[in-house]
Amino acid sequence: MLQVTNIAVMKRVAVCTCCKRFMLRNKQLSSNSLTVFLLFMVATLLFGCSSMKEAELLSQNNLLQEKNSQLAAELAEENVVTASLQMKLVEKQTEIDRIKVTQEHLAQEISQTKARKPAPKTRVEVVTYLAEVETDSNAAKERALDSEQPIFVQVDRFIAESKVELERGNDEAAYSRASQAMELTQTIQNKRALSKKMEESPYADFILPLNLHLAKRSNIRKEPSERGKVLGTLTPGTPVTASGSQGDWIKVMINNGQKGWIHYSLLAVPEKTLPVCKPVK
Known part of the structure; x- marks a missing residue:
C-alpha cells in the first residue's frame, strides 16, 4: 500500500516538473495550446489518483473476501455441529419413548399372563385354542405391511403344522x-402398537433448519x-432440509420443494464443505 502511494506521489512530482519546464521553454505559446497542455496535465494527475484509489479498493476487497x-x-x-447434536437428540428421545412404550406393554403382558388360562388339556380345548389363534392371525394379516409378510408366512406354517398334529392325534404338539403362531402374531401386534404410539408423539420444530442427506x-x-x-423414492446422498421431528420421523423438504417425512435412521449429517474465496487480481 505504501509502495502504491509513493508511486503516485512520484508521478505528481514528475508531472509538475514537466509542466514547469514546458512553461519556461514555451512562453510564446498561444492560449489555446496552453489550455490543451494544462488539460492534459490535469488528466494525467487524475489518472494517477484513480489508479491509486483502484489499488486501495482492490486491497480492501481482498481483505473483506478473506474475512468472509x-x-x-x-x-x-x-x-454441522448443530445438525449432529439435533439428530442425536432425536435418536435419544426416540429411545426414551420406545422404553416407555415397551414398559407399558410389559406391564400389560404381565397382567395378561396372570389372567391367562392354563394350557388346554382336552382335544376340544386344543381345537378351540387353534381356532382363536387362526382368527387373530387372519385379523392381523388384513393390515399387514410388506415387512411383516415373512412373519405371517411363519405363522401360517405353524398353524398348518398344528392342524396336522391334530389329525395325528398329537394334541400336545398341536398346542x-x-x-408359536400366537406368539408371532402378538409380536406383530405389539410392534404396531409401539409404532402407533410413536406416531402420536407431538411434533417439534428444530431451532434451525438442518442440512442432511x-x-x-x-x-x-x-x-x-x-x-x-409414498410420495417418491430418494437415492443415497440426496440432500434434504429438515425442519422438525415427530417421534422417530423427520420432516424434510427436497430440492424441488416437495415436503414429506423420512425415518431418522435413514438420514445422516454431511461432512462440512468450506467455500474457497480467491482474491481479486
Whole structure:
C-alpha cells in the first residue's frame, strides 16, 4: 500500500516538473495550446489518483473476501455441529419413548399372563385354542405391511403344522405349534402398537433448519408412518432440509420443494464443505 502511494506521489512530482519546464521553454505559446497542455496535465494527475484509489479498493476487497471466507468456514462448522447434536437428540428421545412404550406393554403382558388360562388339556380345548389363534392371525394379516409378510408366512406354517398334529392325534404338539403362531402374531401386534404410539408423539420444530442427506435409499412419505402414502423414492446422498421431528420421523423438504417425512435412521449429517474465496487480481 505504501509502495502504491509513493508511486503516485512520484508521478505528481514528475508531472509538475514537466509542466514547469514546458512553461519556461514555451512562453510564446498561444492560449489555446496552453489550455490543451494544462488539460492534459490535469488528466494525467487524475489518472494517477484513480489508479491509486483502484489499488486501495482492490486491497480492501481482498481483505473483506478473506474475512468472509473465515466466517463462512466457521458457520459451516457450527451448522454441522448443530445438525449432529439435533439428530442425536432425536435418536435419544426416540429411545426414551420406545422404553416407555415397551414398559407399558410389559406391564400389560404381565397382567395378561396372570389372567391367562392354563394350557388346554382336552382335544376340544386344543381345537378351540387353534381356532382363536387362526382368527387373530387372519385379523392381523388384513393390515399387514410388506415387512411383516415373512412373519405371517411363519405363522401360517405353524398353524398348518398344528392342524396336522391334530389329525395325528398329537394334541400336545398341536398346542405347541399353535402357541408359536400366537406368539408371532402378538409380536406383530405389539410392534404396531409401539409404532402407533410413536406416531402420536407431538411434533417439534428444530431451532434451525438442518442440512442432511440420505444415508440409504428411502421413501419420502406423506405422513410420519410406515403406512403413510409414498410420495417418491430418494437415492443415497440426496440432500434434504429438515425442519422438525415427530417421534422417530423427520420432516424434510427436497430440492424441488416437495415436503414429506423420512425415518431418522435413514438420514445422516454431511461432512462440512468450506467455500474457497480467491482474491481479486
